[in-house]
Amino acid sequence: MNGVTVINHPLVQHKLTIMRDKHTSTAGFRRLLREISTLLCYEVTRDLEMTTTTIETPITEMEAPTLAGKKLVFASVLRAGNGLLEGMLDLVPAARVAHIGLYRDPKTLQAVEYYFKAPDSLDERLTIVVDPMLATANSAIAAVERLKERGAKDIRFLCLLAAPEGIANFQGAHPDVPIFTASIDKQLNEKGYIVPGLGDAGDRMYGTK
Incomplete structure (x- = not known):
């Protein structure tokens, strides 16, 4: 699909299979x-813009690659995004963090x-x-819309x-926002859950129902 990158690294796929297992x-x-x-x-960060900086190794001075621009922002769609x-x-411990609290209305799925x-x-x-599941996409659409309202232009x-x-x-x-997914x-x-999926990611992560 255009605009969608499926990350099919063997370790990603192996770990995802274990996560899908209900046991x-x-x-x-x-x-x-x-x-x-x-x-x-x-x-998802493979093509970040780079620049160089001057450092001294134990041997000599050199121009070494480093990330360019302001710190990244990771925007978590609560709660499962955490x-x-x-x-x-x-x-990326220096990244800035945004939190977007959204829940899905069980009747309208909005x-x-x-x-x-x-x-x-x-x-x-x-x-x-970041949000584990792109199901109906209503939460993802709303999250990106709020970020755009706050000025975000370069979003993944x-x-x-x-x-x-x-x-x-x-x-x-949001045709301008690329999607990265493992599957x-x-x-x-009929309830808006992904099939075969892995269930509710938040419930499985926190032990709730």
């Missing part, structure tokens, strides 16, 4: 989510916002929105699983 414990799911998010972060966020911060907090200068930063969306319906809805609303699953069921 995987809460602790195991949480650990795997943190591990896989680091691998996903590696791919599972991806933790592993990504392990890899996103309802209850919290928003983001760093300044979003117009000068790459913002990576990162998830574990995506449904074809969610991809279509998201790209219809494009078959479809949504």
